[in-house]
Amino acid sequence: MQTATQELQDLTAAAHTASGPAAAASDAVRASWLLAVADALDANVAELVEIADSETRLGTVRLTGEVARTTGQLRLFARVITEGSYLEAVIDHANPGATPPSPDLRRILRPVGPVAVFSASNFPFAFSVAGGDTASALAVGCPVIVKAHSGHLELSKRTAEIVTQALSDAGAPAGLFALVAGREAGAALVQDPLIKAVGFTGSIPGGRALFDLAVSRPEPIPFYGELGSLNPVVITPAALAARSSQLAAGLAASFTMGAGQFCTKPGLVFVPAGSSFGAEVAAECAGKGAAPMLTDRIAAAYPAGLAGLAAQPGVDLLSGSTGQDAEADGAAPVVFSTTAAGVIARPGELLEECFGPTTLLIEYASDAELAQALALVPGSLTATVQAEDGEDIAALVDQLTGLAGRVLFGGWPTGVSVNWAQQHGGPYPATTSLFTSVGATAVRRFQRPVAYQDAPEALLPEALREANPLGVPRRVDGVLQLG
Amino acid sequence: MQTATQELQDLTAAAHTASGPAAAASDAVRASWLLAVADALDANVAELVEIADSETRLGTVRLTGEVARTTGQLRLFARVITEGSYLEAVIDHANPGATPPSPDLRRILRPVGPVAVFSASNFPFAFSVAGGDTASALAVGCPVIVKAHSGHLELSKRTAEIVTQALSDAGAPAGLFALVAGREAGAALVQDPLIKAVGFTGSIPGGRALFDLAVSRPEPIPFYGELGSLNPVVITPAALAARSSQLAAGLAASFTMGAGQFCTKPGLVFVPAGSSFGAEVAAECAGKGAAPMLTDRIAAAYPAGLAGLAAQPGVDLLSGSTGQDAEADGAAPVVFSTTAAGVIARPGELLEECFGPTTLLIEYASDAELAQALALVPGSLTATVQAEDGEDIAALVDQLTGLAGRVLFGGWPTGVSVNWAQQHGGPYPATTSLFTSVGATAVRRFQRPVAYQDAPEALLPEALREANPLGVPRRVDGVLQLG
Known part of the structure; x- marks a missing residue:
């Protein structure tokens, strides 16, 4: 299976189109999409594990546990966006008496746009089609196109079907999620001008080659790669x-x-x-x-x-x-x-x-x-x-x-808990960025800050409106306030 | 003036050596360094403005205001690190009953190490030797080596003398700050293995050339460039x-x-x-x-x-x-x-x-x-x-x-207030990253996350100890808590 050039372009165009409604959807709505995907995967666990075992030989016990980790991860990100700190909302009220006078300024994090995700071989669920990169990107409102790992292609296709159906049933915009396959399609994805960030887990040579493509674009994009580690x-x-x-x-x-x-x-x-x-x-x-x-x-x-x-x-x-x-x-x-x-x-x-x-x-x-x-x-x-x-x-x-x-x-490094404090990343070549690919803060990879200056209340994102209708934690005039 | 190769290597080695004590210094101590630099610049404002005006022709009124902005910026970063949220401290207590059992995990942001800063021509104070990049890097404990802009070399040297003296008088470690000059020294700085991040403000061609060097290193490093903008x-x-x-x-x-x-x-x-x-x-x-x-x-x-x-x-x-x-x-x-x-x-x-x-x-x-x-x-x-x-x-x-x-x-974009909510950055080529170079969150560019798993209390950074002796805001078991 190799995604053809025209098909890939159609998919990135659809992802680009989905960016607007995905960004405009409320946190509660996006959380419902994640929960729908988690529920659908759980409902199909037996079938998925059987396909996964036939392709990866990892065994049904381990694979069943990995599905639970994967759906737990989706549910964690639903909680993260519902809590609201991930928006990093900051308000500085106008100060006409300052030298020079300072305007009303309100800052928030917004989705970067369509994200390419490269699956890993060794976690066919947790670092694959519906894994942490996909979950964290969808959570903040970024469409996702996953490059399937050739080591578990059938599982990737079946997982993608389930994810696509669950998102559709939950009312998510068309084009929000897609799967592609093939090495050439992967390289084309990283170079597609409509793709705005990349998540990758894999080898040092493969990851560095894609990293080099990402940073050599006319418009370079962030490449969040996890490449190799001696631990x-x-x-x-x-x-x-x-x-x-x-x-x-x-x-x-x-x-x-x-x-x-x-x-x-x-x-x-x-x-x-x-x-x-x-x-x-x-x-x-x-x-x-x-x-x-x-x-x-x-x-x-x-x-x-x-x-x-x-x-x-x-x-x-x-x-x-x-x-x-x-x-x-x-x-x-x-x-x-x-x-x-x-x-x-x-x-x-x-x-x-x-x-x-x-x-x-x-x-x-x-x-x-x-x-x-x-x-x-x-x-x-x-x-x-x-x-x-x-x-x-x-x-x-x-x-x-x-x-x-x-x-x-003490203890041993092979367990990676998925929670608020986890950091899965490190100096190069462990990762190519200052971010984590596991845990709550993984969402920050797919957000960019925007400040609104002297904006009318009605045109502000809800989280920045004066009365804080969403009840999110915010910093107001330098002081951190709980929701 | 062109910094020679050997001198540059000595400076990066000294910066590397200073990384340890700079990281180990408390927030209060680092804040005192920033305030000492701000006070020293203010004390020498007349002399500095005279040199600046002779080199940049920007006029004494504008330049005097820019010194105030620059020292205000240093003082803002002192408040930012004193407040403590910038550490993004997160604690997840152990949960032996979870499947699988989860360990005690505590996450914090740490300095990345020595930072190279490239001065801009158009703000000889606020985006130069003691400008926002330098202030935000020093604030979080990163040594700084500034590449002077050739458009205001005498001012750069005099500013660097004042900064170096103020840091020394305040007890900061030797090697924490240095100035280099010359195009070749700048390129060598970006490629030096001891440099761990770059801040840059300048043109698209110059910035992209340095960006390409930074991402082509055997160990690529983050390049925070502000390159060009049509506004x-x-x-x-x-x-x-x-x-x-x-x-x-x-x-x-x-x-x-x-x-x-x-x-x-x-x-x-x-x-x-x-x-x-x-x-x-x-x-x-x-x-x-x-x-x-x-x-x-x-x-x-x-x-x-x-x-x-x-x-x-x-x-x-x-x-x-x-x-x-x-x-x-x-x-x-x-x-x-x-x-x-x-x-x-x-x-x-x-x-x-x-x-x-x-x-x-x-x-x-x-x-x-x-x-x-x-x-x-x-x-x-x-x-x-x-x-x-x-x-x-x-x-x-x-x-x-x-x-x-x-x-x-309404209003016009040429004023940039320096406060908690400011965002000075944007999609490429405005900037090469998802960060701001002005305002409180500029510090995040020079930090990387580290999680400590099952660490003995005495070996934890103070901000992560159970009783919160520094009183910093933290997220504990998923719940945000004020200091």
């Missing part, structure tokens, strides 16, 4: 002494979860030198079998990535096989180890993401060496510290904060 | 009938203000066809003499821009001379007129910004023709409607909202 974990000597077997079990469960195909998989684990932690992790992996990967292409890339790392000097294989046939047999866990000195000597070769159930233990000899190696780790979605109460880890936390969007204390 | 004004038939002479006087005052060298100069004025408004504007300009322009280069470009527009078919010269020698004699006002049909036929030629005291009246025959021509106007900082009470202008306002960051009802 470093640091284990302190005290934590290792106190609970090494628990840490080994937790790590093994986290990096093998979903066949190691999570964006937040812990791919680098810094451990004090001279311990038996590697053997403990290897032992935990012994009980974990192979699991099918998302696509044949991903399965073929896994052994290639393993072999590349194994060939590096100073890298030891602790557990598993680099010669596995992941396409035929699924991907089995592999644990490598090296030293911080090795990372410092060859960061480009050792600090590379390998999609699949593998992780690299990095033994560090001192805090200074740890800091030096960490300084070479590229921007990441998450960074995790495993420490004990009373340890002085302030400098370490400061460094981890500098390289990641989410800093975890 | 359309629409006069309705009723407004023209009610107050044409007042509109003519207001327009003439606005487009000639500061020799037409404001980013917000009204460059396009849509007027109903068949009126005598053009003659009225021409008559208002008769009394306005020539005024010196900022630099010889700008003065040389002005007649060239005028001649280019005059050569277009269907463009009439209503007032002034296109053959003037603005370098020798200063720039005198020039008024052109054309028709909406002409704009629709040749938008690329007629919708081009001409820096200087000139404006283009565009006669429209119907609302439909007006809408068709407006749809061709590039993104703008402002759009103004001059209408009368009771007119149905909702569709017009909607269209203007789509093309500008600030929509004015």
